[in-house]
Amino acid sequence: MSGGALVRRRALLGTVVLVALVALAGLFSFLTRDDRAPSEHSSVPPSSSSAPVSPAPASAGSAALPVPPDTRDPIAFGKAAAVALWSYDTRAYSQPELVAALHRWLTGEEKYVDADSVERQVPSPLLWGRMADSGQFATATAAEAHFPEAFTRALQADPGAITQAYVYAVTVSGKQSIAWNGSPQGGAEDRSVTLAVQCRPDRPCVLVGVLPSVTP
Template identity: 70%
Template sequence: MLVRRRALLGSLVLVVLVAFAGVLAYVTRDGRETTSPTAASASSAGPSAPAASPTPDGHPKELPGPPSTHDPIAFAKAAAVALWSYDTRSSSQPELVASLHRWLTSEGQFVDADSVDRLVPSPVLWGRMADSGQFATATADEAHFPDRFAKALQADPGAITQAYVYAVTVSGKQSIAWNGSPAGGAEDRSATLAVQCRPDRPCALAGVLPTVAP
């Protein structure tokens, strides 16, 4: 079932980037993903706060949850920050996974949780990272609809209304630090997310595309 879902997600991503007509055909099938409402400006809404870090009294802060928005661009930026952030000093690996699952759409037949889980370090690697107190913060500096997706949306705006799935490419930076190296280092990050924003509910994450769409 998991393999089938991955294949369906890959098919959805490809179809969405090529033409909306494919999305309509896709969502009538047995299982796959979700999307969001009409697009907002790529400059709208900044990222959410990074993953939890200890408070002065040593107790961990709550890991960030999804924002309540109907803007797929704003949601994608916030989701990217959550996906690129972690803190082994204050959270366990299962806690981070559970926190990220809160961002996922509740429509089980459309969600690809595994595409999110693959971005989290394994329990063994997490343990090694925790030994050195490693943590990462992130920023999402820009987000947009991939070019082919935007052109397809312009050509047939109504074709997405059954699936409400939007592909959003986010670019930003991830900064990693650890004990003895508080400055750490930073690197550019980018990802294309599948976001669901149905008109009657806030946006949710459907999955992470396997490749970045320009």
């Protein structure tokens, strides 16, 4: 992909996310500028969930790579995606295998997807190699997820604005636990992330990208 095309894609993703976060009429017009008519019935799923999400148990012989859930709930999907982004196992698979698995979480709509923002959540190949030398792995849980306040206000101001891209902002909070050879207990730290999640009414949710900062 050319540099200009990559810049345009990132700019468009940024616009979509800003529309989700800021109630600006001009940006809403940008999102709805094509010829498709907005849905007559636009519903917003529950705005938060405090049920913890942990990785699903791996099946026998599985490399435990993250698999996207079949859900149309952006909150549930956001929690699962955060767990996938915070989890890894250098003992079970390679860095390219994890990146490829995370790509399967992404939307196929090229005008919105920002794969680079997801790939930046994975350790670089060089760092991965060093981590693998010590058998490092991480597990994660997502304790809570919600729509940021600005996103909710934007939807309330113009509910039809989301009906072009169906991109939701979801902020997830949880915990990541890291361990390695000789230190099975490792350490744990709190984590938070704001994701852009696309949930069109006729298909399961997919990941659009990771916002550069956490939005409360």
